Amino acid sequence: MYMSIWCHNLNLSSRSLAIALVACVTLVYFSYSFNACLFASLSRTLQQSNLRNLLTLPQRNDTSSSSSSSNNADATTTATPSTSNATTTPPTQPAAQPLPSIDGAPKYQMLRQQGLRPSRHLPDTLIIGVKKSGTRALLEFIRLHPDVRAAGSEVHFFDRHYQRGLRWYRHHMPYTIEGQITMEKTPSYFVTKEVPQRVYHMNTATKLLIVVRDPVTRAISDYTQAASKKSDMKRFEQLAFVNGSYAVVDTNWGPVKIGVYARYLERWLHFFPLSQLLFISGERLIMDPAYEIGRVQDFLGLKRVVTEKHFYFNATKGFPCLFKSEARSTPHCLGKTKGRNHPHIDANAIERLREFYRPFNNKFYQLTGINFAWP
Numbered sequence: 001m002y003m004s005i006w007c008h009n010l011n012l013s014s015r016s017l018a019i020a021l022v023a024c025v026t027l028v029y030f031s032y033s034f035n036a037c038l039f040a041s042l043s044r045t046l047q048q049s050n051l052r053n054l055l056t057l058p059q060r061n062d063t064s065s066s067s068s069s070s071n072n073a074d075a076t077t078t079a080t081p082s083t084s085n086a087t088t089t090p091p092t093q094p095a096a097q098p099l100p101s102i103d104g105a106p107k108y109q110m111l112r113q114q115g116l117r118p119s120r121h122l123p124d125t126l127i128i129g130v131k132k133s134g135t136r137a138l139l140e141f142i143r144l145h146p147d148v149r150a151a152g153s154e155v156h157f158f159d160r161h162y163q164r165g166l167r168w169y170r171h172h173m174p175y176t177i178e179g180q181i182t183m184e185k186t187p188s189y190f191v192t193k194e195v196p197q198r199v200y201h202m203n204t205a206t207k208l209l210i211v212v213r214d215p216v217t218r219a220i221s222d223y224t225q226a227a228s229k230k231s232d233m234k235r236f237e238q239l240a241f242v243n244g245s246y247a248v249v250d251t252n253w254g255p256v257k258i259g260v261y262a263r264y265l266e267r268w269l270h271f272f273p274l275s276q277l278l279f280i281s282g283e284r285l286i287m288d289p290a291y292e293i294g295r296v297q298d299f300l301g302l303k304r305v306v307t308e309k310h311f312y313f314n315a316t317k318g319f320p321c322l323f324k325s326e327a328r329s330t331p332h333c334l335g336k337t338k339g340r341n342h343p344h345i346d347a348n349a350i351e352r353l354r355e356f357y358r359p360f361n362n363k364f365y366q367l368t369g370i371n372f373a374w375p
Helices: 002-055 062-068 072-077 100-104 106-113 135-142 166-171 187-191 195-202 215-229 236-240 261-269 282-287 289-299 347-368
Strands: 125-129 148-150 181-185 207-212 277-281 311-314 319-322
Touching: 125 135, 125 187, 125 195, 135 148, 135 181, 135 207, 135 282, 135 289, 135 319, 187 195, 187 261, 207 261, 207 282, 207 289, 215 236, 215 347, 236 347, 261 347, 277 282, 277 289, 282 289
Parallel strands: 125 181, 125 207, 148 181, 207 277
Antiparallel strands: 311 319
């Protein structure tokens, strides 16, 4: 009897123990599952937070980031000057600077919200010359196009600062987004011997814009600008001719030498096909800016956005002006140096210079396939 009771109690204890064991296992399982889910959820939240911070990191040091990530191949493989002008001086790297105007501009904030990140790029197009032919006017007029962004001042990279490297050059370019053209203007590029090869090493597909005008008028304009900065400068006739006689033209004088366009063009054609060069008439750019800018837009593959409605003619200056520009929304003309009155030059001196330039002009017409009909 006692054995029966003991066995019965033993069965109850075993059953209770089994039930308790199952309950414990179940509790441990649910506790583990809950903690695992909680841990996974926290991990995902932290990862998303870190990712969001990376994506929205402000461009405080865009100078360094653009130089290390954007166009990295160009900066590392072609930043060394060409072998014909090699130098042992290491490229000078620009110091990183904050860019509050870029971060703070509503336009760029909106672009970032749309997933577009403005960045600096090496230029697709260069205005390489010619000095005192209308390069500033061309730059201001083409910058009216929303798909063109240009450096505001002459960078002089290829003729003065080439040893600094392409990374330095890119730092001086404006911010652009995908689909926009980056442009730079330095008129002395056209006449500097080393520049064509250097531009070629940067990008063989670079498009080149060249503004030309009657070389005699250009020389007088060049002289006028120099004389405005130097009150005791000799008269034009004294500088343009040897020994004050009109018999021999001084071809070593800069304003005269620059006008021999064919000499410099041959250097450029050694590296670039004629199809990558567009020649703009400086005379027509003044008289009919919409026509010349239309040609430029076609050459660059842009929609014709800049038209007659953007210009008006200022009879006092004898120069086209703008109803609005990239920087100003009100009508205005270019700087006071544009349309400046030229000094009186002896008619015999002008005629002698025309005789001097005539064969060079004809050679230039042959090279370009364009007759500019200069006197």
